[in-house]
Amino acid sequence: MSLSNPEHRATRLKLPLKASVIAAALALSGCNTTLHIMDSETIDSRASVDFEQLFANVPAPGEIMSLAEAVARAIKYNLDHRVAMMNSVVAQRHLDLSDYNKLPRLAASAGYTARDKVHASSSFNLATGVPNFGASTSQDKSIVNADLELSWNTLDFGIAWIESRQAGNAALIAVEQQRRITANIVRDVRDAYWRLVSAERLAPQLAVLKKDIQQGLNDSYAAQRAKLKPLEECLEEQRTLLDLQRQVLQLQRGIAESRSVLASLIGLPPGSWFTVDVEGELFTSYNADAALDRNALQQIALRHRPELIEEDYQSRIAADEVNKARIRWIPGIELFTGTHYSDNSYLLHSAWAASGVRLTWNLLSVFSAPAATRLAKSKQELGELRRLALSMAVLTQVDVALQRLQQSKEDYRLASQMTQVDRSTIEQYERRASASRIDRQTVLQARARDVVSRLRYTIAYGEWQSATASVYSSIGYEPAVIFDHDAPLEQIIAAVEDHLENSTYQGPRGLYEPEESRRRSRQASDYDAHIGDTDALSTPGDAR
Numbered sequence: 001m002s003l004s005n006p007e008h009r010a011t012r013l014k015l016p017l018k019a020s021v022i023a024a025a026l027a028l029s030g031c032n033t034t035l036h037i038m039d040s041e042t043i044d045s046r047a048s049v050d051f052e053q054l055f056a057n058v059p060a061p062g063e064i065m066s067l068a069e070a071v072a073r074a075i076k077y078n079l080d081h082r083v084a085m086m087n088s089v090v091a092q093r094h095l096d097l098s099d100y101n102k103l104p105r106l107a108a109s110a111g112y113t114a115r116d117k118v119h120a121s122s123s124f125n126l127a128t129g130v131p132n133f134g135a136s137t138s139q140d141k142s143i144v145n146a147d148l149e150l151s152w153n154t155l156d157f158g159i160a161w162i163e164s165r166q167a168g169n170a171a172l173i174a175v176e177q178q179r180r181i182t183a184n185i186v187r188d189v190r191d192a193y194w195r196l197v198s199a200e201r202l203a204p205q206l207a208v209l210k211k212d213i214q215q216g217l218n219d220s221y222a223a224q225r226a227k228l229k230p231l232e233e234c235l236e237e238q239r240t241l242l243d244l245q246r247q248v249l250q251l252q253r254g255i256a257e258s259r260s261v262l263a264s265l266i267g268l269p270p271g272s273w274f275t276v277d278v279e280g281e282l283f284t285s286y287n288a289d290a291a292l293d294r295n296a297l298q299q300i301a302l303r304h305r306p307e308l309i310e311e312d313y314q315s316r317i318a319a320d321e322v323n324k325a326r327i328r329w330i331p332g333i334e335l336f337t338g339t340h341y342s343d344n345s346y347l348l349h350s351a352w353a354a355s356g357v358r359l360t361w362n363l364l365s366v367f368s369a370p371a372a373t374r375l376a377k378s379k380q381e382l383g384e385l386r387r388l389a390l391s392m393a394v395l396t397q398v399d400v401a402l403q404r405l406q407q408s409k410e411d412y413r414l415a416s417q418m419t420q421v422d423r424s425t426i427e428q429y430e431r432r433a434s435a436s437r438i439d440r441q442t443v444l445q446a447r448a449r450d451v452v453s454r455l456r457y458t459i460a461y462g463e464w465q466s467a468t469a470s471v472y473s474s475i476g477y478e479p480a481v482i483f484d485h486d487a488p489l490e491q492i493i494a495a496v497e498d499h500l501e502n503s504t505y506q507g508p509r510g511l512y513e514p515e516e517s518r519r520r521s522r523q524a525s526d527y528d529a530h531i532g533d534t535d536a537l538s539t540p541g542d543a544r
Helices: 006-031 040-054 067-077 081-099 155-203 202-228 231-255 258-264 294-306 306-327 367-433 439-476 490-500 513-523
Strands: 105-114 141-153 332-342 352-358
Touching: 006 258, 040 332, 067 081, 067 155, 067 258, 067 490, 081 155, 081 294, 081 513, 155 202, 155 258, 155 306, 155 332, 155 439, 155 513, 202 231, 231 439, 294 306, 306 367, 306 490, 367 439
Parallel strands: none
Antiparallel strands: 105 141, 141 332, 332 352
């Protein structure tokens, strides 16, 4: 068959076409992503490891846990606290990485090229219309190339410098977030601790009281059935006893989960059993009776709340976004130098060096840059409005916290007086009952009111402590700033005890301090250097 036959040529064309189609189909099938569903064994293994890590190396509390020990354990073992510190470490690592973007670009490349036919060409004289010479080549069929080039672009450097400054502000934001989370954790520990104190103080009396109330109800029901008393009197007794029972349940409901909440805050496993100090006299910490001037506290809050300082750093980041958008308008000057190599045998010099200057400019930025600048400015204005709205919320929080403090102090005073009255009443009733001059139901009701009032008294004290802590939290006072997470537990406990005995928001430490932010930034930067594997934030530290 002749090669010039059209059918033969068509057959020759179809073969490579089919091969190309088959190759393309195979390539596309290789691009399909295979879903790898998480198997049960992997999930079970992860759950087991996580459960072990959650409570690894967390020492059991002593026989009686004080408030200082609870706060110290939260600082050292609370997972949210460690997450906040690790966020600061990650932000610092991002800052360290961004600094490398300022360096010149050093690019190395090497390659091998092979052809199935010689790279041949010829030339044609346009003036005479005659070919200059026959086909020629200046390149081998296979070539090895290698290049090493150092380049530095002014535009890229300017943007990298701004981005590294933004990363620095983000690292400082992480420090303020850590300060805020730490303060909230300490406040929650205090609240849960005093609720648990309330529960444990009167747990035995409540158990006996509930039993006595139920027995009183049974006696009243029996008297009603036997018609030993008028029906109205029996119903009134039952109504009074049921109301007392409801009060007990309402009071218990708010403190029943206090042990689990406190265990979670201080890093203990759910269901852990520990006791708190219920024998000591209730005392007022945080100097709650200090003069609290509303305007002065509002000014302190505007200067020291972590959320507002975060917004200050965010405003810096927004301003730098405007600068980045403007810089992208400017052409970039690129300086480069490098060495090159090729094993092409036709070259006179197989290795050579080259240096030069390039002007780079994205001409489309002339159209997009104004829109990008307007967007950056709008974000900056949004940040300013957000800071003003947050400032208003902060001032409101200070006012609400002060009102809650005054109300809680008044509630505590009334609860204290009611406790004294009920205590005197039950003493009088018990003396009269011993002389058979008062019935059993009346004594039971008086005793129930006495237990309920004492429970309310302890709860009122806890609410007072919580309200006092809320005032300090509302102005940005973070007492835990003076505590070192890496210190031994006993040392942290001693520091907390000293703080509880001598603390006041007017003290030199606890509010925002540039030096403290600098110290925490250094601590995050030196994270790998100053701790070992056993003290990593991803695992609880030991008791040391």
